[in-house]
Amino acid sequence: MHDDRVAGPGGRTVVVIGGTSGIGAAIAGRFAADGDHVIAAGLDAARARRELPGQVRTVDLDVRRESELRAFLDTFEELHVLINAAGVIARGREFDSEVFADVVGVNLTGTMRSCLAARKALADSGGCIVNIASMLSFFGGGRVPAYSASKGGVLQLTKSLAVAWADDGIRVNAVAPGWIRTGLTRELHENAESNRRIIDRTPMGRWGTPADIVGAVSFLAGPDAAFITGAVLAVDGGYLAA
Secondary structure (H helix, E strand, O other): OOOOOOOOOOOOEEEEEOOOOHHHHHHHHHHHHOOOEEEEEEOOHHHHHHHOOOOOEEEEOOOOOHHHHHHHHOOOOOOOEEEEOOOOOOOOOOOOHHHHHHHHHHHHHHHHHHHHHHHHHHHHHOOEEEEEOOHHHOOOOOOOHHHHHHHHHHHHHHHHHHHHOHHHOOEEEEEEEOOEOOHHHHHHHOOHHHHHHHHHHOOOOOOEOHHHHHHHHHHHOOHHHOOOOOOEEEEOOOOOOO
């Protein structure tokens, strides 16, 4: 049954965790352009204030600090959309147990903490969550076991919360980006060999950009997706299909 509380773009309160850089910043800009009230929270709020539209409020936030995250999200009596886009990667170093724990702590545990802290405000508004997963949610990355494990966990967390919180009226979905040109992938797209390998393996023949992700996120957060929950939408130029 259609939920009349599922709001369309314009006038919603939208929080983007990890919204001060990369994919998260692009998402924050898109929701602001649609007329929503957007708060972008992350590690680089100062830079984001210079680069994001002026109507986006930026907040310094580290998802590793649970009390700080909870205090921030507790300020919202009503929240329509929560985007979890905070993420780290440590290529070649994730076999170190401390590095492994940190990557999982940000990418997976941080996402869960954010969802839990926002649950009541989302339930009160009939809101939704869109998590940023990865194509590495589906297969292994030989140099990034922590990143792959954490993003696989984000996929399963998305499905689990969709089931657990359906009675609260909260939809929970995810977008799984493919190879996207951001700071996290700079060493790969600046390396001629890895850059060519990725392009050759991608049916659409190019890297994605953060702008390629925002439409899928906007759709999952909007009224046209009112009967979609527990879904993971790959935005990867066909990489997973090849």
